[in-house]
Amino acid sequence: MQICCTKKLNDEMRIVPGKGTEENDLFCWSVHLITVKRRKTLVAVNDSNRYGFVLHGLRANDFKHLNELLIQGIRNCLRDEQIKSEIIERYLKAAGELVFSKTRGAKYVARLNKACEQVKIFDDSLDSKELYQTNVAQRMNNDLMKSPQESDYTYPHALLYRDFKLFAGEEIVQCEAVDIMVKLNLDHHTAWRRVITPVDITFKQLHIILQAVFGWKSYHLYDFEILDEANKMVQHPLVLSGR
Incomplete structure (x- = not known):
C-alpha cells in the first residue's frame, strides 16, 4: 500500500520518502498533516474514490508508529461503511x-x-477525546462532489462502494439494523420519524441521525435516557460514558 505524503508530513516523520511504484489508485492514499484547534491532524484520502478519514490530536510518539495508526484508520473507516470484515482484510492483504x-x-x-x-469547515464535529474522527469522516464522505468518471454528482462513499464491489466481486456490505420509531409530543399533535440504523451506532451517531431526519441544526445540547418497563431511568454504562 502506497502512502503518498506531503513534504510537511515527511518532515514531521523525519523520513526520506521512497519512490512509489503502485499503479492501482485503490491501493494509494494521499496524506497531509494540518493543524486544527491547535492539534496536529492527519487527513488521508483514497486516490481512487476520494474517500477519507481523519486522525486528530496526534502526539510526537504517534508518528513513530504511524504505520499502525494508518492501517487502523483504514480499517475503521471501512467498518464504518459496514463493509464485511473479511473483505477489509482481503483488501489490506x-x-x-x-x-x-x-x-x-x-x-x-x-x-x-x-x-x-x-475538515476545517467541519471542525465542530471533532472529538478531542478520540484519535479517529468518525463524525468528521462521515460528513466528508457524504459531501456531494463532481467526479470526472461519473455523468452526475456523487459522493465519496458511493465511489468507495463501487470500487470495493469491483475489487471483491461480490456484495460487500453486511449490517445488522434496528427499526426505530421516534415521536415528539408537541401539545396537541405529534411529529414522528421512522429510522433504520445499524445496530452498533453510538448515542453520538444517533444524535446526528436525529438532527438530519428532523431537519435540526444541532444548536442545543442533547441527552439520552433509558427507561425500564416501570418508566424508571436505567443507569446504563453507555449512557453514563456519553457513547
Missing part, C-alpha cells in the same frame, strides 16, 4: 506492506487539499 512516498501529482494533491478544507 492485496495492498501489501505500507510504503511511504511523495505525492503522486497535482490532481491528487488538489483532492487532498479539498479534504483538508472540509
